[in-house]
Amino acid sequence: MSKTKIHFVCQECGADSPKWLGRCPGCEAWNSMVEETLGKVDGKNRHSTSSGAKPRPITEVDNFPVPRLATGVGEFDRVLGGGIVPGALILIGGDPGIGKSTMLLQVACSVSQTYGTVLYVSGEESAAQTKMRAERLNKLSDKLLIMTETNLDDIAVAANRLKPALMIIDSIQTMYSPEIPSAPGSVGQVRESTGKLLRLAKESGIPIAIIGHVTKEGNIAGPRILEHMVDVVLYFEGEKSYAFRVLRAIKNRFGSTHESGIFSMEEEGLMEVKNPSGLLLSERAESAPGSVVLACMEGVRPLLIEIQALVSTTCFGMPRRMAAGFDYNRLILLMAVLEKRVGLTLANQDAYVNAVGGIRITEPAADLAVILAVASSFRNVSLDARTVVMGEVGLTGEVRMVSRVDVRISEAATMGFKRFVIPAGNMTGLKIRQQGLKIVGVSNVLEAMEAVFV
Numbered sequence: 001m002s003k004t005k006i007h008f009v010c011q012e013c014g015a016d017s018p019k020w021l022g023r024c025p026g027c028e029a030w031n032s033m034v035e036e037t038l039g040k041v042d043g044k045n046r047h048s049t050s051s052g053a054k055p056r057p058i059t060e061v062d063n064f065p066v067p068r069l070a071t072g073v074g075e076f077d078r079v080l081g082g083g084i085v086p087g088a089l090i091l092i093g094g095d096p097g098i099g100k101s102t103m104l105l106q107v108a109c110s111v112s113q114t115y116g117t118v119l120y121v122s123g124e125e126s127a128a129q130t131k132m133r134a135e136r137l138n139k140l141s142d143k144l145l146i147m148t149e150t151n152l153d154d155i156a157v158a159a160n161r162l163k164p165a166l167m168i169i170d171s172i173q174t175m176y177s178p179e180i181p182s183a184p185g186s187v188g189q190v191r192e193s194t195g196k197l198l199r200l201a202k203e204s205g206i207p208i209a210i211i212g213h214v215t216k217e218g219n220i221a222g223p224r225i226l227e228h229m230v231d232v233v234l235y236f237e238g239e240k241s242y243a244f245r246v247l248r249a250i251k252n253r254f255g256s257t258h259e260s261g262i263f264s265m266e267e268e269g270l271m272e273v274k275n276p277s278g279l280l281l282s283e284r285a286e287s288a289p290g291s292v293v294l295a296c297m298e299g300v301r302p303l304l305i306e307i308q309a310l311v312s313t314t315c316f317g318m319p320r321r322m323a324a325g326f327d328y329n330r331l332i333l334l335m336a337v338l339e340k341r342v343g344l345t346l347a348n349q350d351a352y353v354n355a356v357g358g359i360r361i362t363e364p365a366a367d368l369a370v371i372l373a374v375a376s377s378f379r380n381v382s383l384d385a386r387t388v389v390m391g392e393v394g395l396t397g398e399v400r401m402v403s404r405v406d407v408r409i410s411e412a413a414t415m416g417f418k419r420f421v422i423p424a425g426n427m428t429g430l431k432i433r434q435q436g437l438k439i440v441g442v443s444n445v446l447e448a449m450e451a452v453f454v
Contacts, residue, residue: 081255
């Protein structure tokens with residue numbers, strides 16, 4: 001006998017329960033359980049199939065080279081590993097207004113001019129609004145088709161009829177499947193909609209790019225299974241007040257997850273940044289106390305960033321610590337190392353640290369640059385303008401090894417830097433042998449300060 005099954009699903013993490021709960025047992029969020037209907041369920045086994053698939057040795061599986069679609073946006077292709085793979089399902093997330101729709105509209109126009117029809121499905125904007133953006137970006141094409149629809153069944157019919165070279169869904173939270181009675185954007189709808197798009201991409205070979213909203217914590221809204229189902233997960237990051245945008249690959253079944261693309265938001269849209277290090281250091285003031293150049297890695301790409309620090313005597317009982325582009329707790333830890341291991345009296349000093357350009361630094365190789373910038377500002381002594389610093393700092397004041405030192409030094413050398421302060425552990429495996437470079441290995445913070453402060 002068939003019956004209607006009802007359960008309650010958390011809209012934050014996707015956990016379900018047969019009864020309503022005030023607090024989710026999974027993520028412990030309050031008032032997040034929403035009633036959802038699963039529809040008619042009968043007692044028969046609905047999952048039994050007879051597809052006839054038989055197991056076979058992996059050595060006998062045919063391996064054909066898969067041609068990629070070059071989008072014409074070099075940084076986007078770099079992150080994907082060389083272009084879009086046919087039949088791939090790509091998920092792109094990012095903060096509101098960061099430029100997700102702008103970037104995909106530029107990709108859609110470029111692909112349509114090279115490979116043919118591209119279907120842009122918008123569930124958030126009208127066709128007129130999408131055309132206004134395309135005119136502003138100067139990205140109009142007769143082969144770029146706009147469809148304003150949220151019913152996935154109708155979208156699948158149009159995709160199978162047109163057979164586009166690329167399909168873009170903006171966004172997955174506005175799409176709905178008629179089989180699921182819940183509202184668009186709910187956990188059940190997002191899961192079912194993504195499943196339908198996945199089947200469409202694999203069966204038809206049409207690559208599909210999906211835009212996903214993010215929560216206030218920065219994660220893609222909806223169940224976590226959404227990121228497991230797709231082939232590629234990209235995050236578009238950056239501060240709205242800065243022009244720089246960074247596209248990172250969090251998951252990529254067709255390439256490396258260490259690649260990143262750097263864009264600049266201009267009036268004409270997102271422009272590729274070919275030389276981000278030169279742009280970030282273009283306005284650097286030489287011989288300024290508190291300024292240190294760091295060679296960090298953005299994925300597998302070396303990047304030179306200016307670290308600025310300002311230390312001044314506090315006017316309050318409790319000194320302030322502020323960090324922009326750098327972890328706040330890490331800054332407090334490094335300042336404690338300066339007080340304990342070096343002897344700088346910072347307990348009555350306000351300290352402010354900034355990574356210029358709006359780039360957020362997450363790797364530990366920035367520790368030594370931050371420490372030297374704080375010490376430089378505190379002593380009011382500047383570093384040599386052609387010095388680059390890198391290294392992780394431990395609680396005992398030791399400077400630990402970092403990865404890919406040769407690549408960092410090569411990038412800095414092309415920018416005209418001649419002197420490098422690196423961890424002593426990296427000196428043994430150093431391969432670069434370029435004339436005119438002075439490379440100093442340091443094993444602790446005191447040696448690093450002696451090397452840069454003459």
